[in-house]
Amino acid sequence: xxxxxxxxxxxxxxxxxxxxxxxxxxxxxxxxxxxxxxxxxxxxxxxxxxxxxxxxxxxxxxxxxxxxxxxxxxxxxxxxxxxxxxxxxxxxxxxxxxxxxxxxxxxxxxxxxxxxxxxxxxxxxxxxxxxxxxxxxxxxxxxxxxxxxxxxxxxxxxxxxxxx
Numbered sequence: 001x002x003x004x005x006x007x008x009x010x011x012x013x014x015x016x017x018x019x020x021x022x023x024x025x026x027x028x029x030x031x032x033x034x035x036x037x038x039x040x041x042x043x044x045x046x047x048x049x050x051x052x053x054x055x056x057x058x059x060x061x062x063x064x065x066x067x068x069x070x071x072x073x074x075x076x077x078x079x080x081x082x083x084x085x086x087x088x089x090x091x092x093x094x095x096x097x098x099x100x101x102x103x104x105x106x107x108x109x110x111x112x113x114x115x116x117x118x119x120x121x122x123x124x125x126x127x128x129x130x131x132x133x134x135x136x137x138x139x140x141x142x143x144x145x146x147x148x149x150x151x152x153x154x155x156x157x158x159x160x161x162x163x164x
Contacts, residue, residue, distance in 0.1 A: 002069070007159035010069050011152055017062045018148050024058060025141050027051050032134060045127040046120075048134050053117045055137060056110040059144065063087050063098070066151075070095045080115070084108050096154045099147040106140055109133065 028051035031037070036044035063083045067074060070091070074082050084107050087098040099107075113133055116123075 002162060004159040004163050006069075007155050007162070010065060011155045011159075013065050014062060014148065014152065014155075017058055017065070018145065021055065021058055021141060021144070024051060024055050025137070028055065028134070028137055040127050042125055042127065045130045046125055049113075049117050049125060049130045052110065052130070052133060052137065053114050055141070056107075056114040059107060059110065060114075062148075066095070066098060080111060081108070084111060095158070096151070098151055099144075103140075103143055103147065106136065106143075109136075110140070 028048065031044075031047040031051050034044050034047070037048065060080070060083065063086070067083060067086055071086065071094075074086075084104050087107075088101050088104045090097040110133070113129075117125075
């Protein structure tokens with residue numbers, strides 16, 4: 001059974017992840033502004049893809065913290081997909097949803113890109129796909145931040161309910 005202090009620890013871990021996101025977003029901005037990106041240089045776009053990959057990995061780590069804290073039961077064969085879906089679940093008396101289905105769809109697009117990016121040895125990098133996805137990053141991070149802030153408030157309420 002979780003205690004109030006456990007919720008506060010989770011809250012601190014999630015806040016730490018959110019703070020790391022700022023540095024990743026800055027790296028994404030710098031990679032995107034490189035002059036070679038404008039010239040469709042595959043390696044420049046690979047650098048942008050790398051930052052997108054890292055941003056998604058941070059999101060996934062954040063989601064794992066929540067899942068392990070509350071449920072801890074992901075199917076090993078499909079846990080990446082399940083994890084995003086789980087974050088949309090409002091589980092009464094256990095935890096609220098982190099975000100809605102619309103945001104899950106956007107995050108899942110990042111997940112699929114991350115998977116493809118990790119397996120690029122099988123195909124060529126598509127700069128147009130990277131550019132289109134990269135254009136969504138600032139709004140995704142902004143929306144995630146709003147969901148994060150609401151979730152921290154919900155964790156405070158849960159911590160008060162269970163006490164220390």
